[in-house]
Amino acid sequence: MTTDASTRSSRDLPHPRHAEIRLEAVLHALSDPIRLQIVRELAVGGAELSCSHFDLPVTKSTTTYHFRVLREAGVIRQIYRGTAKMNGLRRDDLDDLFPGFLDSVLAAAARQAVRLGE
Amino acid sequence: MTTDASTRSSRDLPHPRHAEIRLEAVLHALSDPIRLQIVRELAVGGAELSCSHFDLPVTKSTTTYHFRVLREAGVIRQIYRGTAKMNGLRRDDLDDLFPGFLDSVLAAAARQAVRLGE
DNA sequence: ACCGTATTACGATGCCTATCGTACGAGTTG
DNA sequence: CAACTCGTACGATAGGCATCGTAATACGGT
Numbered sequence: 502m503t504t505d506a507s508t509r510s511s512r513d514l515p516h517p518r519h520a521e522i523r524l525e526a527v528l529h530a531l532s533d534p535i536r537l538q539i540v541r542e543l544a545v546g547g548a549e550l551s552c553s554h555f556d557l558p559v560t561k562s563t564t565t566y567h568f569r570v571l572r573e574a575g576v577i578r579q580i581y582r583g584t585a586k587m588n589g590l591r592r593d594d595l596d597d598l599f600p601g602f603l604d605s606v607l608a609a610a611a612r613q614a615v616r617l618g619e
Numbered sequence: 620m621t622t623d624a625s626t627r628s629s630r631d632l633p634h635p636r637h638a639e640i641r642l643e644a645v646l647h648a649l650s651d652p653i654r655l656q657i658v659r660e661l662a663v664g665g666a667e668l669s670c671s672h673f674d675l676p677v678t679k680s681t682t683t684y685h686f687r688v689l690r691e692a693g694v695i696r697q698i699y700r701g702t703a704k705m706n707g708l709r710r711d712d713l714d715d716l717f718p719g720f721l722d723s724v725l726a727a728a729a730r731q732a733v734r735l736g737e
Numbered sequence: 738a739c740c741g742t743a744t745t746a747c748g749a750t751g752c753c754t755a756t757c758g759t760a761c762g763a764g765t766t767g
Numbered sequence: 768c769a770a771c772t773c774g775t776a777c778g779a780t781a782g783g784c785a786t787c788g789t790a791a792t793a794c795g796g797t
Binding site: 551552553561562564565568569581584585586 | 772773774775776
């Protein structure tokens with residue numbers, strides 16, 4: 502039989518559930534400079550931002566890849582809203598699983614940015 | 620009976636200086652399950668432990684490799700003491716550079732270990 | 738001086754990752 | 768519908784990483 506295309510639209514994105522988020526995967530996701538920068542920007546104001554809002558030194562393909570790594574690690578949540586795809590931090594899940602972790606990473610990144618000359 | 624501490628032999632191990640420690644490198648170092656476990660054991664009691672004290676599911680060669688990654692990221696300090704090489708967390712440096720970060724990682728790892736059934 | 742223990746260094750290997758280009762799909766707007 | 772925008776999927780690739788085995792090094796005790 503043909504595959505049922507109606508059950509799984511190409512537009513819904515698989516996220517790990519709360520209990521499936523692994524610390525090692527989160528650490529790995531944050532260890533890339535570009536991804537860390539994305540997370541830092543998402544943390545400002547806690548707003549949801551579209552992918553195109555970010556000005557990253559890589560192509561669109563690579564940007565998509567980095568957002569996917571963050572999503573599959575459980576760091577961000579991605580949903581389609583019309584033509585744009587909005588990205589938001591999964592702060593609630595992360596704070597529940599790893600209390601204080603995200604804030605300390607963000608603080609450490611901010612500190613280091615200052616230390617290394619913005 | 621040559622326990623001369625001032626001898627600068629080929630056994631000197633290069634450590635990054637305080638100001639050279641980078642958050643991304645620390646995150647990457649901690650993102651490997653084996654290395655995270657090493658750090659967790661080192662954190663217990665803050666003791667210095669020899670490499671051979673650890674019972675890891677890899678060979679000696681690979682163990683050496685992981686310890687080197689941790690040292691070069693600035694997470695641990697390694698010094699020779701006779702025939703053994705002792706390993707200790709660089710807690711002072713890490714706490715100064717990234718306040719609260721190490722503790723939150725350790726707490727998150729402990730929490731996850733419990734959550735996943737030790 | 739030799740032997741045993743602890744650890745490293747080197748070379749090889751296969752997997753993982755970050756990167757790109759191009760072609761395509763889903764919406765919005767003319 | 769057609770064009771345009773935003774983002775995805777797929778394939779390719781170069782470099783990095785975790786892993787191993789073996790040979791070598793350093794130290795302490797016999």
